[in-house]
Amino acid sequence: MTGPNVVLAVLDTVRGRDTVPASSSPMPTLAHLAASGTEFANAFSAAPWTLPSHASMFTGTYPSRHGAHGGHTYLGDSLRTLAAAFRDAGYETVGVSNNTWVTAEFGFDRGFETLRKGWQYIQSETDLGTVTRAEHPMAKLRAAGDRLFEGNPLVNAANLVYDELAPGDGAKRTTAWLESWLRRREESPFFLFLNFIEPHAEYRPPREYAEPYLPSGTTYEEAMSLRQDPRAYDVGEYSLTDREFDALEALYRGSLAYLDAQLARIRETLAAAGEWEDTVFVAVGDHGENVGDHGFFGHQYNLRDTLLHVPLVFRGGPFDGGGRRDELVQTLDLAPTLLDAAGVEDPELRRQSQGRSLHPDAEASPRRAVFAEYLAPQPSPESLRERFGEIPDRIRAFDRSLRAIRTREEKYVRGSDGSERYRRVGGAGDASAARNRAAENRERTRLLSDRLDQWLDSFEHAEAGGEVSMTDSTRERLSDLGYL
Template identity: 60%
Template sequence: MANTTDTGDSTANGRDPASHSIPRNIVLVVLDTARAKTSGPETSPTLTDLAREGTSFENAFATAPWTLPSHASMFTGTYSSTHGTHGGHTFLDEDLRTLPEALAEAGYETIGVSNNTWITEEFGFDRGFDDLRKGWQYIQSDVDMGTVVRGEDLREKLQATRDRLFEGNPLVNTANVLYSELFQPSGDDGSARTTAWIRNWLDDRDDEQPFFLFCNFIEPHVEYDPPRAYAERFLPEDASYEEARSIRQDPRAYDCEDYELTERDFELLRGLYRAELAYVDDQLAALRSALEDAGEWEDTLFVVCGDHGEHIGEHGFFGHQYNLYDTLINVPLVVHGGPFTDGGTPDDLVQLLDLPATILETVGVDDPELLEQGSSRSLHPQSTDPSREAVFAEYVAPQPSIERLEARFGDIPDRVRAYDRRLRAVRTATHKYVRGDDGFERLHDVRIDPQERTNVADRSPERVRDLRSRLEERFGSFEEADVPGAGAETGPVAMRDGTKERLADLGYL
C-alpha cells in the first residue's frame, strides 16, 4: 500500500532542509524512438533547454530495444525477464505493481495519453490510470478507423469505410475519420491533438488533487512523415521533400531483402527522422507552455526520455528490432523540477527502470511493493541507493516472430533467420558485451569504438569471462532460464483487427 510522505517534514527520505521543495505533480513524457545521439540542440532545442535548467543523464539506457518491453520496465522497475512482456507474450503481467497504481493509491489523479498502440488497455497498461487515452483518436473508441485514413486512394478508403464504419458507434467512427482526413495537422501523428487535449484538461481542473500525467509522442517512429517545413530544414540541399517521402519505409521488408535502400536513401531518411524529432520537440514546448499557463510548472517534476532508439542504416539495419546496439538502447533522459533543478549532466550509468524509484522518492511516496519487486534505483541527488557499475538490456523474443516473417515473405534470408534468438547485454563505462542463447557474442571497447563496429571478444578473453559472469549473475544462464511469459496459456494477446493494422503500419507485424 502506498503512503504519501508528509511534505511538511523537510527531513523525509533524508532530504536536506535547504534542498528544493518537493514537487506536487509528475509529468512523464516518452519521446517514442528518440535516440540519445540525435537528440541535441539542432533537433531538440526545448529538450536542450530543459537539460540546461534541470538534470540531463548522459548515459541513460533502455532495458529493451522496442516499445512494449521498455515501457513495461519503466512502469514496473523490472527487466524483461522479470516482467515477461515481449514479442512472445504481449500483455503486462497483472501480478506486477505499476507506477500509476502506486501513485493512484497515494492520492494522485492519474492520466495517460498514448500515441503508441502497444501502450493501451489492450496490452494491460491501463492499470492505475483514471483515464488512459488514445491520442490519435478525436473521440475515444475501441474501433480504430486507421484503415480508412491509410487507404492510398478513394477506392481503398471507401472499401475500408464499408468494412469498419458500423463496428461500434458509426457516429464516433465517422468523427474520427473526418478528424484524421480533414482536420489533423499535416505530418502529425497525434501529438498536436494530445497537447491540445492536455491544455484543455489542465484548464478544466478545479481541484487541489496532485496529478500524474503520462504522455507518449510517437512522431519519431516509422513512418517518418514530418510536415514539409520541418523536413526541409534537415534534408540535404539537393534533395526535395517529395524525393524523401517517396522512399519506402518498411523495416521488416528491408530486413527480409524484399527491397533495397541506398546510402542516399538512408541519408534522406535520417533527415526525415531529425525533422520528426524537431516537430515533437515543439510539441514538448507546447506541453510546457500549457503547464506554465495553468500555474503548475513550478510544482511539477517533469521527466522526458526516449523509450528506445532507432537504426537508420547503422549496422545494416532499419528500425529497432533483433539486436542491442547502443543505437537502440542509449536514450535521452532529462529530469526537471525539485531537486533536479540545476543538476548538470551527470555521466553515471542509469536505466529507464530507475524511474519508479526516482519518482517515488522525489515526491515522497513510499511503496515497498513496487520497489521490492524489481531493480529500480533512485536517481534523487540525495538518494542512498548505490550507483550502477553496469547497465543491462535484453531482447527476449523476436518481434515479429520468424514465423510471421515467413508467412509474409515466404523464404527469408539466413541473416534474418539467425535473429531467432534471445540476446542479453551488459555495458560498463568502458565495455559492452552481448551474448545470445545460440552462442553469439560480441565485445566492444566503447571508449575507442563507440559505434560498436569492431568485435574484440577474441582479443580479451578475461574481459569476456568477467562480463559473461555479470550477465549470469543478473539473469542466470541461458540453459537454466525459462523464457518468461512464453507458456501456452500466456502467449501473445489476440489483437483487434484495427490494432494489427496500426502495428503493421509501425513496422511491428
C-alpha cells in the first residue's frame, strides 16, 4: 500500500463557535491548518456526547443505525469500522484514546492493531485513576489499597507511578508517545486516531493558557476553585452565577488554547519524522459543550447547536488550498471522505455508510439537511436519583429521546414525550435560539416532523438492547467526567 498517512485527531468537547471564525479562536494552530487546508464551517455531529458521536465517525452511520447510545453503551460488531478498512488495505492502524468511552471495553478497538489508553504506561484492564484523583494522602493510600492487587500488582504499580509522577497530562503524554512511536514504527502507511480530552469538564488548563481569557477581577485561583460537577448542577445541588460561568468559560477557552499548543507539537513531530507532507490530517470535534448556555452545564439532555456544531478541518493531499466551505456536513461524512483521500475502496464500509464524501473530486450532492439523535439520557434520571436522592421535575422531563433536523434556514427538535422545538437559523450557533417558536409555526413544524419521519424510515435501525456492564474502575472514571 502506498497511500498517504491519515491522522484523525478528535478534539473532544470542542465547539464550532469557538473555532469559527478563526480570527476570534483561541486555537491559532487549528486556524493555520484551516487557512492552508480546507475548513468546513458548518459541520455537525450526529450526537451530543462521546460514545454515539465516535461510533458515528467510526462507522459512517447515525446512532439509530449503529446502536451505541445511553441505553446500549457498546458499539457492536455488525458494522464495519474505519480502522478495519484501513487495516485490511495494508495500513498500520494505531489509536490513543484519552476518553474512557473510546476503548476496547465499549467496542472501539475493532480494526486497531493498537488502541492505547492514554492514561496508562502499561496497557491494563485495571485503572488507577481513582488514586491520582484522590485529594489527600490518606485517600490516595485507601484507593491504592483497593486497586493495587486487582490484576497484576507490578503493572498496577508501574501505572500508578506513571499517572502520579509523569509530567503533563493526557495530551502532552500522547504527543510524547507519538514521538517515540514514530521513531520505531514500520514503513507501511499508517492510520492514526487520537482523542484529546482537555476541553472536557473539569477544565484544568495551565495558568498561562487560562489567564488571557479570565474576566476582569477574576483570578486564576478563584476560577480553578469553582466546583465543576455538571450532574450536581443539573439537579440543583449547587448553583453558579453569571460571573462564575464567565470564569468557567475562560477556563474552557484556556483548555482550547492548551490543546492547540499540543496540535502544534503533533505537526512538528510529524514534520521531524518526515511524515507531515505525506499525511492527510483531520481535526474534528466529536461534540460541543454548554457552559451555562441555555441553562445547561456539560453536554447532555439536549440537541442545541452548542453541542452539535463542531470544528472540522482537513489538511494535506487534495485538501490543501481548499479554503472555507459553508455547506452543511456531518462528522459521519469522515468515513467515505477518508477512504477517498487514501484511495481505499472497502465496498462494505461504503455500502453501510450514511455519510457523503467531502473529497474535492467526489460527486456526492450537497446535504439539504443534517440530523442528530439523543436516544437515551446519559445518565438517566433514575441514576441521578440513586446518586442525589430527590431530583427536580426539570430533570424528570429529560427521561426521553430527542431527534433533530437542521437545514440552512430552520431547526426542529422532537422528543419522544411529544415535545417540540422550532427556530429559524440565524447562523452556525444558537444565538437566536432563546425562545421556542414551535407554537407559532405549526405548519413548518409539521413539515419538518414529516421530513424527520421520512429520514428515519429510510434506513435499518439497530436492535434495541440494555446497558452494557463495565468495570468498577471505568465506572469511577466516567463518573468523574460527569457521565454517571
